[in-house]
Amino acid sequence: MVLLKPTLPAIPILVSYITGILLYTCRTPPRQEWVHILCAVAFLGACLAAFYRALSPSVYYFRTAFLLTGCCCIGYSITAYRDAWQDPRFxxxxxxxxxxxxxxxxxxxxxxxxxxxxxxxxxxxxxxxxxxxxxxxxxxxxxxxxxxxxxxxxxxxxxxxxxxxxxxxxxxxxxxxxxxxxxxxxxxxxxxxxxxxxxxxxxxxxPALLRWRTHLTDILRSNIKDHTTQSVVLAMLLNERALLHDDIWKAYAATGIVHIISISGMHIQVFLFMVLFLLRWLKHPRYKWIKYVTALVLVWTYILLTNSPPSAVRAGIMFSLTSIALFTEKEEAPLNSLAATAFLMLLLQPYWLFNLGMQLSFLCMLSIFTFYQPIRNLIFFRNRVLRSLWEGIALSIAVQVWVTPAVIYYFHQFPLWVVLVNLPAGIYSFILMAGGLVIMAAGYWTEMAWLGNLLTGITTLFNKLVFFFADVTPRSLSHFAIDSISAVLLTFVLLSWARYLSICRTRTMLLAGIAGSCILMLDQYFITAGQADQDKLVVYRSNGYSLTQKVQGFQGYVYAPDTADAATGRLLLAPGLHWSLQHPLLPLEPNTLFRWKDRTALILTATHLRPQAVDILIIPEHVAFDPDRWASQFNPRLVVLDGSFTRRKSKKWVEALNNYNFAVYSVVLQGALVLE
CATH class of the missing domain: 2.40.50 (OB fold (Dihydrolipoamide Acetyltransferase, E2P))
Incomplete structure (x- = not known):
């Protein structure tokens, strides 16, 4: 009898460790002293049970329970240790x-x-x-x-x-x-x-790595003149994403290929492939270890050079575990290696559990390990080209099973064309990364502007393809917001149907898929019914622009003057557009008294208005400061300074209006105002 299940021993250890992390990050975590005592008792019990020679089931379960409880306590303690607020010097x-x-x-x-x-x-x-x-x-x-x-x-x-x-x-x-x-x-x-x-x-x-990174960045910028190509290459190779234009982000996100401009396992695999290709001359089995040790050193150096994003660290650890399995000539269990990798990463930094890049990276690998083979085996082509094409498509389909609910939950959109775009995106990513690595290596000795121009041409063609698919994505799928409960239900439905169609065609899985689909539709029905009764006013925090929205049922009215940036307005409104999907947004006129519930509000833009009492007076930045007239003419219960104010001017006005005994709300200082 072994301590844990032989095939997947890392999974229960990982689950218990994650439980400890979640216990600490909850709103009312238990006191650390009790956790440390419980940890000591758990491991003491596990050690005592380990010396017990009897292999009865009761001893096995007793020992396992103590060990998993100890792992939970370790997760809690390490998370507390990593919390900045626990440091007296913070x-x-x-x-x-x-x-x-x-x-x-x-x-x-x-x-x-x-x-x-x-x-x-x-x-x-x-x-x-x-x-x-x-x-x-x-x-x-x-x-x-x-x-x-x-x-x-x-x-x-x-x-x-x-x-x-x-x-x-x-x-x-x-x-x-x-x-x-x-x-x-x-x-x-x-x-x-x-x-x-x-x-x-x-x-x-x-630091040496920082100097090297800066030098490599300068080499890429000097050889790639086009700003778009330069920003994509820097993001793809060195994790420099600050220069990426918002249009690129949105187009790549809409088509489901944003992963190619974030350092991930795919990029590490491309880098590893190129390293092993250069070391292919080491063919003798005696020197096999030199090849893999060299590859490990170069891969981890590259990961450190890119500031160690969690998705890249995941790929590095999994490659290291695979190398160990090859050296020791032991069979590797993919799911167990994935769980062991997650455990090692969370042992190093528990807060990576909440990192979106890490979540998507592990969900992607979990989808590949569980669904790629069954989906690929659904169709067989004798032609080698068609078989390779189908394998790429099957990989794209398999990845979406676990990843799609997370993408919809975090990005509020469904990448309709991801299966079609993923294959050319993978080819493009490989070409661009290989070209960028060549530029960085050869740029020390010679100009590589010709290669930079070639990469610019390829990027231009690829971006035209991406923007085409982004433009033909239905608007309803670009603003597809779901809550956490709907995300869990959607995950269950996708897993049930994927398992039924590709792995296990049983009546149980069919009933699970049908039942899950019905519950998900019922959940969406109640959400829609609740939206039909909504009546609210939102003054957005909009980075220097006036932006106010009144929502009534499925209809949205928006006040955004001509001076506002249209792209910024769309970006701010997008997450909440599921309120008004059934009708287009209508303009909300300034200086018009509008009502919701039993209250009244006025967006003040003109100076000569007839006296009228209002509950909410919304003031843009360009309006002259005149609190005496506001008090006599409108007598507002609340004065709202909208998002067009600067922080300094907003602070100054808040202090001045407080002296006039106004109740003041500054959107810039306090966040968006939502009145329901």
């Missing part, structure tokens, strides 16, 4: 007494619409003239300025203490950035002008 504990902060740039600044994003790590803070050690990651946003200094990775900057807690935009169904950042141990951000920089110190001795 900057979040010292903001109240800090006058200035000292931060070091972790990477080169990334250009945003109105700012430069500086990913930084806090090294200390000043209280008076005394410098104290501190830690923690922060995002510094530096407003664009003509004379902005050249800040590169490794530069240390001293700034006044203006850090604030990262908050969500509050826009309906928008991406939860605050939670996403918290899982990366990033809790604070600061907004500064150029003149706020008190001191800069340039570190001449940067």
């Amino acid at each position: 900057i979040g504990h010292h903001l109240a007494q800090a006058d200035r902060i000292r931060v070091r740039l972790e990477d080169d600044p990334a250009e945003k619409q109105k700012t430069y994003l500086l990913p930084c790590r806090v090294t200390g803070y000043y209280k008076g003239d005394s410098l104290y050690t501190a830690s923690g990651k922060v995002n510094i946003y530096l407003y664009k300025h003509d004379s902005i200094p050249l800040l590169r990775a490794g530069t240390t900057v001293t700034l006044p203490q203006q850090l604030v807690r990262i908050q969500n935009s509050g826009n309906p169904h928008a991406f939860d950035f605050a939670r996403y950042a918290a899982y990366q141990q990033l809790y604070f951000q600061g907004f500064y002008a150029y003149k706020d920089i008190l001191k800069t110190e340039t570190d001449q001795q940067l």
Whole structure:
């Protein structure tokens, strides 16, 4: 009798370890002292049971229960250890007494619409003239300025203490950035002008990998002149995604191929293939170990060079486990290797459990391991070309079984053409990555602009194909929002039907698929019925633009003046468009009193309006400050400063209106306002 099931021993260990992580991240985690005591008792019990020679089932289950309980406690303890708030030096504990902060740039600044994003790590803070050690990651946003200094990775900057807690935009169904950042141990951000920089110190001795990465980036930029191709190659090879245009992101996401511009297992496999191809001359079995050890070293060096994204680390660990299995001449169980890889990664960084890249990477591999072979075996072609083509299509279909619910849940869209686009996307990714690697290798000695031009031509043709399929995607599938319960039901339905059609044609699986489909349709019916009764007002946090929406049933009315950026407006409204899918959005006129429920609201844009009492007075940034007239003419219960304000002006107006005894809500400072 063995401790766990021989074929898949890593799966129950992984599940218990993940349970410990989830226990810590829940809202009311148990006290750490009790967890440590339980962990010690569990392993003590497992050790005592291990010395018991009897192999009865009761001893086996007793020993297994103790071991899994201990793994759960370890997951809890390591997650607590990795939590930045548990560190007494964390900057979040010292903001109240800090006058200035000292931060070091972790990477080169990334250009945003109105700012430069500086990913930084806090090294200390000043209280008076005394410098104290501190830690923690922060995002510094530096407003664009003509004379902005050249800040590169490794530069240390001293700034006044203006850090604030990262908050969500509050826009309906928008991406939860605050939670996403918290899982990366990033809790604070600061907004500064150029003149706020008190001191800069340039570190001449940067880490070797960082210097190498910067040099390779410069080689790619000097040999690839086209901005689109340059941004895609940098994202694909070095995980530099800040330069990617929003249109590229949206088109790739709509067609389900966004994975090709994020470092993933596919890119590691291409890199590994090229390394093994260059080492193909080592054919003698005696030197086989040299080939794989060299490949391992190069693969892990490349992963570190790309800042170790979880999906790449997953591919590196799985390749390492496969290499060990080859050396020891033992059979490898794919699902067990996948579970062992997940366990090792979460042992290193428990918060990777919530990383979207890691989730999609493991779901993709799980789909391939469980459904690729059965789907491929459904059709057999004698022709080698047709057989290879079908294998590629079968792979694309298999991947979608586990991945599709996650894609719909996170990205609010269904990639209708993913099976058709995945095959050319894989070919394009291989060509672009191979060409980029050649440029980086040969660029040390010679100009490779001709190859850069060739990659530009291929990228242009491929992007035309992608944009074509993105344009013909039905609008209803581009704004397909589901909640977590619907995502679980959809996963169950897809698994049931996929298993019935490709693996197990039994009555049980057929009934499971039919029952799951009926429950999912019933769930969507109740959601739709609830939307029919909705009546709400939303003032969006819209990055310098006025954007207000009134939703009544399935009809949406939008106020967005001509000065607003159309693309920004569509991007902000997209996650909540399932409210009004049945009818087009209609303009919401300014200076019009509109009602919802038993309340009234007015978007103020003109100065000469007849007196009328309103509950909500929404003020855009261009309106002149006149609180006396607002009080006498409208007597609002709440004054709302919309998303067109800057942070500084919004703070100034909030303080001034508080002095006039107004109840004030600033969308810029407090997030979107949703009134139901």
